[in-house]
Amino acid sequence: MAAEKMALAKAINESLRRALESDPKVLIMGEDVGKLGGVFRVTDGLYKDFGEERVIDTPLAESGIIGTAIGLALRGYRPVAEIQFDGFVFPAYDQIVTQLAKMHARALGKVKLPVVVRIPYGGGIGAVEHHSESPEALFAHVAGLKIVSPSNASDAYWMLQQAIQSDDPVIFFEPKRRYWDKGEVNTEAIPGPLHKARVVREGTDLTLVAYGPMVKLCQEVADAAAEEGKSLEVVDLRSVSPLDFDTIQASVEKTRRLVVVHEAPVFFGTGAEIAARITERCFYHLEAPVLRVGGYHAPYPPARLEETYLPDLDRVLDAVDRSLAY
């Protein structure tokens, strides 16, 4: 089996299986990850095949999940901890920010914290409160953490392999609304670097930058724009920290226009950082200010309103039009 079409969730499952098989120090831990196979079935079958010593159902306490994962990492393990939903990471935020992120520096490099924190994130699934948030910027602000988010099955498979092999803590944001999207996964292909962005569609008139769940939307936007005779380039960021500004810069120097799209609120979001840096790097290339499309500065709304809150085809096209109108 070199290449196979599979859902994004299944790609993560296969990736976890491969990690468990290839390194006896890898552990899976989290709430309901064992017998149930996770609330999204991402860890399905792993408990049965690797047992409770490797696939650990934890007490319902997120700080405990991350705090004990840190201890296990200090003992030489490589824990892959799952936080069940984005909105439930906050009890663990202290352990992630004050301990996981800083312990390597505190020890002047003498200890390493190879911990992966998997978090299904983002909206679009009609969930109740706290199940649809995009808190990546809250982590990207913290030195010592690496933040990635795949947009497709192949990246989900390979980026998770690379995250687990990393000696740094990695927050792995999984686009839960894309869990069931199928894509080709070549389990023998040599992957590119974890933190490198990828141009997924070439264009000449404007650059769209997105990551995770918004990449698919941006590709749809590019299709729609093409029908109107506009050529959009789409960059899949893949990694939020570190962030591959070089790839964005190269694209913007060609297209001279940039729109950043994410589900998270735009205020102090990933797009704000990209806008600031690209403005600094590409000041004389830009024909328009960098625009952002994302969530509003309001709590994530109830499910019946989320389609209004989330960036969609028309909202992104509107930003594209505004940029091109400069």
Place this chain on the structure above:
Amino acid sequence: MTVESTTARTPRRSTRSKTGATGTKTAGAGSRAGTRKSSGTKKSADPELVQLLTPEGKRVKNAEYDKYVAGITAEELRGLYRDMVLTRRFDSEATSLQRQGELGLWASLLGQEAAQIGSGRALRDDDYVFPTYREHGVAWCRGVDPVNLLGMFRGVNNGGWDPNSNNFHLYTIVIGSQTLHATGYAMGVAKDGADSAVIAYFGDGASSQGDVNEAFTYSAVYNAPVVFFCQNNQWAISEPTEKQTRVPLYQRARGFGFPGVRVDGNDVLACLAVTRWALERARGGEGPTLVEAYTYRMGAHTTSDDPTRYRSEEERLAWEAKDPILRLRRHLETAHRTDETFFANVEAESEALGRRVREAVRAMPDPDGFAIFEHVYADGHALVDEERAQFAAYQASFADAEGV
């Protein structure tokens, strides 16, 4: 013993707490009457605490714990005395260095020497320690150079010693966080099938933290070989223990399903015995134990604190009468015919330690500015590289200007 896994470990023998153990009742002077009053509990007996040496230095029998120090020699007792005196001397030197401006802050362990040396000397080399930021005596037992502890208080690093060289983790400043790290580490020890144990230090204030309670939960569920060593020094900065709990802290363990015991934290022999017992439980696959070392923070919380604002001189004096070092000295003098030469030698040795620490701290250089960018990540990070380069260019711009 061999341990295949956490689940392969035998279950705990008993969840019964050790409150019924024979021992001496809490001495009145230090007990906090308000605790009982506000707790609303009935006229239950004072919590009993394990004591092997009275404040007067008299050895008292204890059916349950005597066996853990049964073979102890006079030489070993003198070793514990030396440990405590040197630790106290180091601690007072650090306080002085803060007053002289050589350190930015110091968290004194004055009064807690017995709790730290007793528990620290119960450990094996392959055991692992997760300290707070006040475990200078435990660090001493682990063979960590005291000078290394001062880097963070001087502000030249945030810890910096290699935790694995002495199995002594870095000081943790966020209250209680390390109890979860200890639990996770202990889960790993069990997975490895090792028979070593882990000890997590924390205080009465930390007992209120969610992380400490989660650590109790996780360690109990996974039967992790960890000892929770709580130094109840009566004060969390300005807040007395009754602001943290309605029940004696050691009794908390029972609700989590493992034993808790209160030990006289100013009695080094009792601390040694009780910690040995708890470690033996951990090694034997019996899971976690909570030890509450009932002691007193004789000094301020840190050099920035002023305890006269919230506690009485009488209270301090009452505890001074139970001084851990004095008590062992009396015992050595009366029961082990230790002469003045020994005490004088220890005194001279402590002066030499103070001098060495003083000189080493004064010679401790400030780190290079580029240290900011070191060890942020193990595998590197593009932004850190970029900012380091920007910083270097900025620095170099001054050199260029000077060169003109």
